[in-house]
Amino acid sequence: MSKLNEIKISVRNLVEFVLRSGDIDTSFRSSTRAVEGTRAHQKVQKAQGDDYEAEVSLKHQFQYKDFRFVIEGRVDGIIDSPLAGACIDEIKSTTKPLEEIHEDYNHLHWAQAKCYGYIYCWQNNLECIDIQLTYFHLKTEESKIIRKSFNFGELESYFFDIIDKYIIWASFTAKWRLIRDASIEKLEFPFQKYRRGQRKLAIEVYRSIKDQKRLFVKAPTGIGKTISTLFPTIKALGEGHTSKIFYLTAKTITRQVAEEAFVKMRKNGLRCKTVTLTAKDKICFKEQSICEPEYCQYAQGHFNRVNEGILDILEQEDHLSREAIEAYAEKHTLCPFEFSLDLALWADTLICDYNYIFDPRVYLKRFFDTNNNDYSFLIDEAHNLVDRAREMFSATLYKSHFLDLKKIFKDQEPEIAKALNKLNAYMLKMKKLCGDGDVYTQKELTEDILYLLNRLMTESEEFLATNKNSEGHKPLLELFFECLAFTRIAEFYDERYVIYVEQENKDVKLKIFCLDPSYLLREAIKRGKSAVFFSATLSPIEYFKEILGGEQDDQTMLLPSPFPTENLCLMIASNVSTKYKDRGASYGTIVKYIETVASNKRGNYLVFFPSYKYMNDVYEDFVVQYPQFKTLIQNNIMSEEEREDFLEEFKESPHETLIGFAVMGGIFSEGIDLKGSRLSGAIIVGVGLPQICLERNIVRDYFNRINQQGFNYSYIYPGMNKVLQAAGRVIRTEEDKGVVLLIDERFNTISYKKIFPHEWRNALLTKSKIDINKKLKAFF
Structure with missing residues (x-):
């Protein structure tokens, strides 16, 4: 069977995509829930007996309706008791009172567990199996178990009902790839002739994509870098050497040049779906980008309508520009930003800012949750990435933010005020290290500041989750994320970093500053399989190769000006x-x-x-x-x-x-x-x-x-x-x-x-x- 018709997807992604519903709601939730959830899983698993096997990987491969499916997942636990038989255990952490959780509390929880149950039954030739949902309360550490028995026929019917719903998307993808690849095979360079050096650049870019390598190119202004990198990468896409292209830029104007290159190729017959990602604040329909159903009609019920909207725009449009995304989002009453992120999953090429790949706080995790992504990164105007990377890998705190909020919370939330006061005192202590000057730098990052920041975040979480209209909520929320960013960047702290304190007017700034971004950029590039860094001013090229995370065997290319x-x-x-x-x-x-x-x-x-x-x-x-x-x-x-x-x-x-x-x-x-x-x-x-x-x-x-x-x-x-x-x-x-x-x-x-x-x-x-x-x- 053709590899074009192979569908690889995780159980979780399959279930969540097919069965998702409800509102977008990004109102504050505990930042530690993911960590607490992991700990909850571990506590439940360790408390089990010898017949309990934790974190069991399952993989199911099968042919169905002209497709070869590869469905993978990891079960929280499998109980294999000689007396009671087999049981799939799905663990969920919660802060909701356990007495309010009932059998029909969340259909997605059952859906995921039942899919695991079907796969386990099929692989082990079982006629029936138990499924249990274990709800673990994060504060009381008590558990509630809901257990049901299912026969194989029930689970098989349920599983293939989900697969049938997904077949619509699998069919669309398979048909689209045939259309796309046929158009790419016939596609010719969209100009009558190559400029001097342009063909050589295109050949090297194609070779880098095919061989899954990194390439650093200094190509003079006017050579046509955008088309010379996109055209060969599109050719490589059609031949199966890459599955998705990310065209990364620092500025809006260079994104427009990439879009224009696709316009030219489409005039030559190319069928390729491109999506341009626009920042949330810019594309939001509302005055403020508050993604809460009470405030925004586009957030309310978004997931009830989004799949219909995705299918609509994909069937009608190849160029998923900002204007197209906004038009279809209005038509289906969808959040345009979340809509664009979903469309990115189905697009062949993403045109977007550097931060969607490199920024550790906001990169597109939905694409990079495994290490098997055969993506290609085209990094335009790569000279801009040096300073951008230093900022993305750095984090800053200001003393005034702690002091101002301490005054607000002094009476209404004494524990929050106490945490703010300790941080204010810490900043004063750091200020004294400046002595008679304005600056103090130190090589070591002390744990004191991280402890105090985590303490403030812990004390703030309940207030932020339950008092969103209260005085001080908005500035505390902003400070919460500043603290969170600081602690996350601190995880990267090594010999390539320094921490400094600077007196600015009457304020004090504390900054974790990334001196050399090369290592973190190199690690980020591993989220794909190939990368081309190019600019007219990538000079001296060995400097840029080093500072942008290149390795010794990475290729460099210096092209002369094509003009007399x-x-x-x-x-x-x-x-x-x-x-x-x-x-x-x-x-x-x-x-x-x-x-x-x-x-x-x-x-x-x-x-x-x-x-x-x-x-x-x-x-x-x-x-x-x-x-x-x-x-x-x-x-x-x-x-x-x-x-x-x-x-x-x-x-x-x-x-x-x-x-x-x-x-x-x-x-x-x-x-x-x-x-x-x-x-x-x-x-x-x-x-x-x-x-x-x-x-x-x-x-x-x-x-x-x-x-x-x-x-x-x-x-x-x-x-x-x-x-x-x-x-x-x-x-x-x-x-x-x-x-x-x-x-x-x-x-x-x-x-x-x-x-x-x-x-x-x-x-x-x-x-x-x-x-x-x-x-x-x-x-x-």
Whole structure:
């Protein structure tokens, strides 16, 4: 029988999917219930006699209606008594009074146990079996057992009734795979020809997916990285080398590029279901994303309707965009966020943020609960993952949060107030370690803070579960999750971490800070079978391979620019220092250089600065000296509409020259696509070094100890990345022609030149306005 028709599913997932019903309700529940539940199971199991076997794995393989099913699960306990016969024991922990639990309390509990009973009967040739549900009360530690006898025929009928309900989905999946794979087999590259290096990239990506390897790629702007990674991965999907594709990005704009790539492939005949995951707060229909049936009609009865909604959209749509998800969620009165997560299970490709795979607090556990997932990860703009990973693997607490809540709970909840007071006192103690300075760092994470945080969470749980409209509930709930995040991140604490205390104004910050995310990223990547990290600025590539969790035998790939080098006029103004102490003296020269570049050819230009202050100061001087130019300036905070208005000013074949002032590493230096005459040049002021700060200095010191590369890892490489991203805005297609002027004496030093991309090897040195004029006249 074809492997396409093999259905693998756990008993629990099968039962919960087919029989689920009721509301979404994410109102507060004890965070320790999972741990307490495990302990409850262990207590019940240890109290049993010699005829009790705990944690028994069952696996049932069979053919039924053109499918080969593999149903797996683990039974809490099997009692095999010579006198009473066999019995399946399903253990459930509860806080509900045992007298309120009756035979019909929860049909899902019976369903799971009865499926186990059928499998056990079939495998052991039994005519009947007992099923018992053991309810263990977490507070009283008392148990209630409900036991019933079933014959094999009853259980077989029940089991196959569930299978028949699931067959609808199994049939849909099997038919869809045939349609999808047939379309992939015929699919051709959606452009008439490959750009230089593009075919080579596609071949290496395909090989990495097929061989279940990791690949690190520096592919210049304009090569077409998105289609060059997606197309071969889709081909690998159709050939069975991977079962699902995760296209991971850091920004909304790059998610849109991935969606557009699928639009192009669909025009060439591709049938592939893609889902774009949108953050809960953004896609929620309500003013506040409170998933409680009393507040939200979409949460109320969601599970009664969701399977119908899933089948509806899957039968009608291949592109499960945010707009499509919202439309079908409205049609079926579903929570759009939970709906999108369910759709992800049925989609061939997920387009989503990094955190859905890497963040230990929110990653998609529904996909990664086993180690046998043949998934492929395509990590776009992978240079962004370094700082994102450090934040995802770090956690922070503030003293003020404990103090403010202590005042609220002092009279109404003395035990909570007491726990808050102890944490406030602990933070004061940590503050004293700073002495006369603002910062104190230590290598060891003491258990004291974890004990106090767990104590607060324990004391808070009942209040949070039963007093959601009370004063202080919302801030206490937020603090609860801050504490929970801190304790969870503490589980990863090792030599790659440090803990520091910092005085911020009148507050005190305590942070578990991840210095080196490589190990945790490497472990996260193991949730799939293959991964491709790619970016135009993955340079130096060995640094990124190391810091992003690569291993020695992982492949790296450096691709040259596909565009003629003569299309880019790259100049270095090496007579200007933009170091912080010299900036005031640089304004006049920079203003003249901007005017010189902009005067040589009518067009649109972007000028990038290392800080808002530097940008604003130069901008003020420029508009006074050269009022004839049309100018724009980036604001510190810009709405989506303001960003679009800013970019809209960069028009094709402009009638007057436009100069936009922006910040390196900001919203206009990465991910924007101003093709053709929409951008004639970029002027980059400074080497992009991140602002000197505590955390970067801690990272610097750490890597100095590890490999003597601290300043490079913490400052030079991240800074140069910003420069490369900003310069990459200029040449986007084969027809583009433009200028990049790098202003800083450090660009002419060995330490920077050795990390220049290959296509920058012919950069022109210039030290005067006259020289720039001369070079630009020759170029244009």
